[in-house]
């Protein structure tokens with residue numbers, strides 16, 4: 001299903017204006033409005049994941065939103081930077097902190113296409129990010145709900161509100177397609 005989006009010059013699969021009906025704002029979210037904004041920002045994270053895919057990186061994307069503005073954005077760049085810490089969330093968080101001129105990301109929401117790993121969940125704690133929205137669960141590395149619950153552990157000094165499953169099917173399909181392609185390449 002991502003073939004179109006991944007073909008250069010192909011029609012963009014993801015239309016950021018799709019399904020909009022206006023209404024609501026990030027500053028004064030009603031529940032329905034919040035869900036709508038969540039979709040919008042997750043779509044942006046998903047586009048960054050598609051970019052990562054095209055660069056032969058594990059396709060994960062993330063954005064940090066502050067007062068309705070994206071202040072940090074990144075796709076996974078582990079291969080390009082040859083850096084085990086270059087996860088999408090880490091890149092987006094570092095950018096956001098630079099934008100705010102503060103390590104503490106008060107009032108920010110992190111959107112990421114895949115459930116954060118222990119390292120990224122740790123960075124989310126360190127940055128005191130109050131809200132995290134993720135797409136697909138990660139059965140092999142998820143540290144928010146699946147394997148560990150780092151962002152809701154009362155022993156730690158910070159907890160984040162968590163929303164999961166936003167555009168999960170699309171987020172997971174991209175990863176599945178990537179790893180399927182990798183396996184096929186491995187067989188050649």
Ligand SMILES: [Zn+2]
Nearest residue numbers: 087117119120
């Ligand atoms: Zn991570």
